[in-house]
Amino acid sequence: xxxxxxxxxxxxxxxxxxxxxxxxxxxxxxxxxxxxxxxxxxxxxxxxxxxxxxxxxxxxxxxxxxxxxxxxxxxxxxxxxxxxxxxxxxxxxxxxxxxxxxxxxxxxxxxxxxxxxxxxxxxxxxxxxxxxxxxxxxxxxxxxxxxxxxxxxxxxxxxxxxxxxxxxxxxxxxxxxxxxxxxxxxxxxxxxxxxxxxxxxxxxxxxxxxxxxxxxxxxxxxxxxxxxxxxxxxxxxxxxxxxxxxxxxxxxxxxxxxxxxxxxxxxxxxxxxxxxxxxxxxxxxxxxxxxxxxxxxxxxxxxxxxxxxxxxxxxxxxxxxxxxxxxxxxxxxxxxxxxxxxxxxxxxxxxxxxxxxxxxxxxxxxxxxxxxxxxxxxxxxxxxxxxxxxxxxxxxxxxxxxxxxxxxxxxxxxxxxxxxxxxxxxxxxxxxxxxxxxxx
Ligand SMILES: *[C@@H]1O[C@H](CO)[C@@H](O)[C@H](O)[C@H]1NC(C)=O
Ligand SMILES: *[C@@H]1O[C@H](CO)[C@@H](O)[C@H](O)[C@H]1NC(C)=O
Ligand SMILES: *[C@@H]1O[C@H](CO)[C@@H](O)[C@H](O)[C@H]1NC(C)=O
Ligand SMILES: *[C@@H]1O[C@H](CO)[C@@H](O)[C@H](O)[C@H]1NC(C)=O
Ligand SMILES: *[C@@H]1O[C@H](CO)[C@@H](O)[C@H](O)[C@H]1NC(C)=O
Ligand SMILES: *[C@@H]1O[C@H](CO)[C@@H](O)[C@H](O)[C@H]1NC(C)=O
Ligand SMILES: *[C@@H]1O[C@H](CO)[C@@H](O)[C@H](O)[C@H]1NC(C)=O
Ligand SMILES: *[C@@H]1O[C@H](CO)[C@@H](O)[C@H](O)[C@H]1NC(C)=O
Ligand SMILES: *[C@@H]1O[C@H](CO)[C@@H](O)[C@H](O)[C@H]1NC(C)=O
Ligand SMILES: *[C@@H]1O[C@H](CO)[C@@H](O)[C@H](O)[C@H]1NC(C)=O
Ligand SMILES: *[C@@H]1O[C@H](CO)[C@@H](O)[C@H](O)[C@H]1NC(C)=O
Ligand SMILES: *[C@@H]1O[C@H](CO)[C@@H](O)[C@H](O)[C@H]1NC(C)=O
Numbered sequence: 001x002x003x004x005x006x007x008x009x010x011x012x013x014x015x016x017x018x019x020x021x022x023x024x025x026x027x028x029x030x031x032x033x034x035x036x037x038x039x040x041x042x043x044x045x046x047x048x049x050x051x052x053x054x055x056x057x058x059x060x061x062x063x064x065x066x067x068x069x070x071x072x073x074x075x076x077x078x079x080x081x082x083x084x085x086x087x088x089x090x091x092x093x094x095x096x097x098x099x100x101x102x103x104x105x106x107x108x109x110x111x112x113x114x115x116x117x118x119x120x121x122x123x124x125x126x127x128x129x130x131x132x133x134x135x136x137x138x139x140x141x142x143x144x145x146x147x148x149x150x151x152x153x154x155x156x157x158x159x160x161x162x163x164x165x166x167x168x169x170x171x172x173x174x175x176x177x178x179x180x181x182x183x184x185x186x187x188x189x190x191x192x193x194x195x196x197x198x199x200x201x202x203x204x205x206x207x208x209x210x211x212x213x214x215x216x217x218x219x220x221x222x223x224x225x226x227x228x229x230x231x232x233x234x235x236x237x238x239x240x241x242x243x244x245x246x247x248x249x250x251x252x253x254x255x256x257x258x259x260x261x262x263x264x265x266x267x268x269x270x271x272x273x274x275x276x277x278x279x280x281x282x283x284x285x286x287x288x289x290x291x292x293x294x295x296x297x298x299x300x301x302x303x304x305x306x307x308x309x310x311x312x313x314x315x316x317x318x319x320x321x322x323x324x325x326x327x328x329x330x331x332x333x334x335x336x337x338x339x340x341x342x343x344x345x346x347x348x349x350x351x352x353x354x355x356x357x358x359x360x361x362x363x364x365x366x367x368x369x370x371x372x373x374x375x376x377x378x379x380x381x382x383x384x385x386x387x388x389x390x391x392x393x394x395x396x397x398x399x400x401x402x403x404x405x406x407x408x409x410x411x412x413x414x415x416x417x418x419x420x421x422x423x424x425x426x427x428x429x430x431x432x433x434x435x436x437x438x439x440x
Contacts, residue, residue, distance in 0.1 A: 031078035043097035050091035079103025165189030294318035
């Protein structure tokens with residue numbers, strides 16, 4: 001009896017032992033952090049009402065959370081560190097439960113149909129470096145609690161329905177912040193001076209909002225490569241002081257704001273002079289602001305790195321002197337230039353022959369000015385030219401032939417009543433030179 005009893009005990013012990021072994025070997029209980037990470041992800045999944053690509057199909061209680069599709073763990077720290085649901089077409093509420101994933105380094109929810117507001121609870125994501133919510137249906141304002149994300153390097157909220165102002169506190173602890181994109185929302189108010197607290201910022205995209213006021217000078221605390229604030233209501237003089245202190249600037253898009261040139265919208269020189277310090281500048285876009293003044297001499301000393309100059313839809317006036325004056329200075333220094341749009345201004349005088357030296361030019365649009373004289377034959381040598389618009393000016397004489405004039409399809413000479421064409425010309429709608437009233 002005793003023997004049987006001890007045999008039974010031994011058997012029990014054996015069973016318990018092997019069960020324990022099995023447990024250790026094949027069903028290692030997950031770390032408690034991973035249990036709560038899994039709970040957070042399953043709570044997120046619950047608020048998803050449509051998952052057309054079944055991306056979340058294996059997000060299930062029975063599956064190891066580190067095996068969930070688009071989820072990455074740091075095995076050592078037993079935490080979910082990356083959630084990568086870009087472009088998965090998910091429809092649903094942006095669940096505050098994500099804020100329980102406190103080990104997250106990167107949260108990428110780009111291009112879904114998530115709605116609701118940005119949960120203030122996201123302030124719990126203390127280790128977050130990248131937060132990308134662009135291309136969703138989020139509304140409401142940017143919670144000021146995001147300030148607590150002191151590890152944040154990249155914050156993209158573009159293409160949502162976010163409104164309200166930028167909370168100044170957002171920028172109170174942003175030593176590491178490098179890249180922000182709040183474009184294509186409904187943000188209002190000024191850019192707070194506190195943005196000067198972010199010395200690592202190099203890319204700032206705020207285009208297509210309703211920001212007002214001036215660009216804060218405190219931005220010069222950072223060394224920006226990209227500043228795009230197009231399509232807002234920024235006012236004041238062109239930011240000369242700012243650009244003078246931004247030697248790394250590569251992209252400057254200020255178009256379609258309410259800014260003006262210096263001295264009561266009459267003087268472009270201080271701004272173009274200041275731009276000389278930006279020796280890496282590639283894109284300069286200052287369109288649609290009603291900027292007044294002449295093209296200054298300093299425009300001829302802009303950095304040779306420039307690829308795009310957009311000055312269209314302004315009130316820039318004055319003549320281009322026959323001796324390859326102001327515009328020709330611009331031309332000879334901008335040998336890399338691909339796009340030059342000066343349309344819809346009040347420029348007068350001739351288009352200089354030296355234009356032909358812009359050997360990389362692809363787009364030249366000077367339509368809607370009051371330019372006169374002959375069309376420079378030198379343009380025919382620009383083999384890269386794919387678009388040439390000289391319409392709505394006062395050009396006269398023969399439309400040149402040869403080179404690009406025989407091949408480019410996007411050429412426009414409309415409303416230049418004193419132009420004529422060669423017999424061999426492919427351009428229709430003009431009389432043949434030397435013959436009278438032979439419209440074809
Ligand atoms: C997780 O995935 C690995 C590799 O695909 C697999 O070996 C393992 O069994 C999976 N674990 C669970 C619990 O699903
Ligand atoms: C998600 O976006 C990031 C950043 O653009 C990219 O590196 C990653 O490859 C994307 N992941 C997927 C699954 O598309
Ligand atoms: C979703 O599924 C469609 C069809 O299978 C596929 O073409 C598309 O690339 C998928 N999208 C993603 C983000 O996986
Ligand atoms: C998880 O997040 C939700 C929503 O923010 C919150 O109510 C809950 O207390 C959190 N749970 C834990 C364990 O932190
Ligand atoms: C954004 O808001 C506008 C109205 O303010 C609405 O027409 C539009 O459908 C909204 N877009 C999204 C993606 O929610
Ligand atoms: C700023 O962030 C650091 C960690 O990077 C933290 O120690 C500090 O408390 C934060 N300060 C404020 C005011 O939040
Ligand atoms: C520039 O940064 C320093 C410290 O990072 C800060 O004290 C100063 O106020 C900032 N300047 C402006 C104009 O914001
Ligand atoms: C800008 O350039 C001028 C000379 O054109 C130079 O004197 C000045 O120091 C430069 N400023 C900065 C901030 O680099
Ligand atoms: C130049 O600017 C005008 C006015 O905004 C615009 O209509 C035109 O399309 C631009 N030209 C090119 C080639 O983009
Ligand atoms: C265009 O220039 C001609 C001189 O070339 C001048 O007579 C005319 O008034 C100007 N038109 C406009 C609208 O400025
Ligand atoms: C050239 O510019 C004029 C006036 O801006 C416009 O009407 C015309 O469509 C343009 N031509 C081409 C080919 O884009
Ligand atoms: C030039 O014309 C082609 C078609 O003929 C068109 O696809 C292209 O967009 C045009 N380029 C510009 C700058 O308008």
